Amino acid sequence: MAIAAGLWGTDGLLRLPLAEELPAATVVFWEHLIVAVVLLPFLPSALRALARCGPREWGAVLLIGGGASALATALFTAAFQTGDPVTPLVLQKFQPLFAMVAAFALLGERLRAGYLVFAMPALVGAWLLSFSDPLDVEVSALRTALLALGAAALWAGGTVLGRFVSASLRPRDVTALRFTIGLPVAAVIVAAQGSPFAVGWDNATGLVLLALVPGLLALSLYYVGMQATPAARATLAELAFPVTAAMISVTVLDADLTVTQWLGLVVVVCSITALGWHERSRPTKVVLDPEPVGAGR
Template sequence: MISSDKTTALGPVLVAFAAFCWGLSGGIAGFLMAQGWDALVVSFYRGAIGLVFVLVWLLLRSHASGLGGQRLWFWSVIAGLGVAGNFSFYFLSISEGSVAVAATLMYCAPIFVLLVSFTLKLERPTPFKWVAITLVMLGVVLLTEVYKLGSGSVTPLAVGAGLLSGLSYALFIFGFKFAAPHGSPQAILAIAFTVFVLLFVALGGQGQALAVLSAPNWPLFVLLGVLGAGLSFILYIVGLKSTPPALAAMVAMVEPVTASLFGVVILSENLVAVQLLGMALILVTVTALSVYSRT
């Protein structure tokens, strides 16, 4: 039996490794899309393989799943819509821009959560939070170079998709948060990933998805799914149980950093000094805000 001290110590390691896997998945997706694969098909394999993993997890831990509850299903479906938007818009942003920019824009999700919380009066605005929001907005301007009026290195579609991926992730966070009291994490994720797969089928993307099975780079799709959703989500949920929220917020920065390094080193992406300043401003501010909000 593992002692509680060892479990607590292992928690942040699991969270960090999950974030590292998510960062790698962004880089792998960028490589696949550079080979000509559609962003939606790439995101489908991430979600479909993730679904296989969480279904096995659900079968192994089927007690107290809450699958008979209507509230669990409602909020899990909301979380599924968030997953679908997050995966799809994130990879679209990568295909239209770069891994580093897309990952950093997605990391703005806590800002969207904060703004929605203000609107719904779930959280009280403070001067610190408004300063944080302002700094992140400034970081987005510097990172995307929107002040260059169309002559910047990042396209409007890449910026819009990146911000929508963050907004979708915020929707997933809300869905998961409100579903959690009514069932197990594996049940919530199983429903959420199923919603994503069904949406893909409804959009009629099966043709290219089937073509992946006979393509020479199909192992990369499998690796993407395992790292990007299958293994990582399970490790994150398990690790989060014994990781202080403030520490988890700081460790989560491993994802955009890993994705950015993959883009620069493997995909030969380049960022100018102003963009690096914007990236640093976003990452540091969002991490500080998360730590402040959870302590």
């Protein structure tokens, strides 16, 4: 799992050069096309499994592919075009916070007041990280943060919807359907923005590596690791993601963070990690299972 999280940390190294050369929508389209082609042999069985599902599962899969895959990745890529490479990667750690809120709204899970103990420091850390001077809000920095947080929120929604369809579909089926459904949505985004579909051969290697390394390979390793790794240890292993991302951004991508931004990075990582550790290892949770009647399942 640490290897998977470390591979996610290389996302900025591969995405930033592409974001400087190509529109965000074009990068996302090719990501989906490459992975969809690789997963094509698994698509027939995934479609057969989906055909046996009801309209709620169909709707969830469509939202996963269109929102959590295509639109979220487009927002995430756009964040690299407007700001430093560290902020989007670290703000991605907000997914657990958003996932808990989405689980409350969509699955009927309940949040205790203790949730704010972890959420408030994380929000403060995000503010410190997003602005080089936390008392001087810049519009460009705010846009970068909002794009990154929007992507994290959509990915969190996809996680919750994936949990919903997991009773009917295998993870492999969901992954194949996610990228296959996301591909036409990504194409629509390209067309709507007037971006080009064609890319030069000089970007081909970067696109393939981006789709397969922090994309498909990391996701596959993560699922394998989750099957054999205690949850509390998994939380620590996931720290390889922001640490790797920050180190690559500062040493390779020439990102320059202020003291308050480094402080914000540490606060975000520690707050989200503490939340994950608490929920996976402590008997008293801040997120409770849904009531049998109110869950609507």
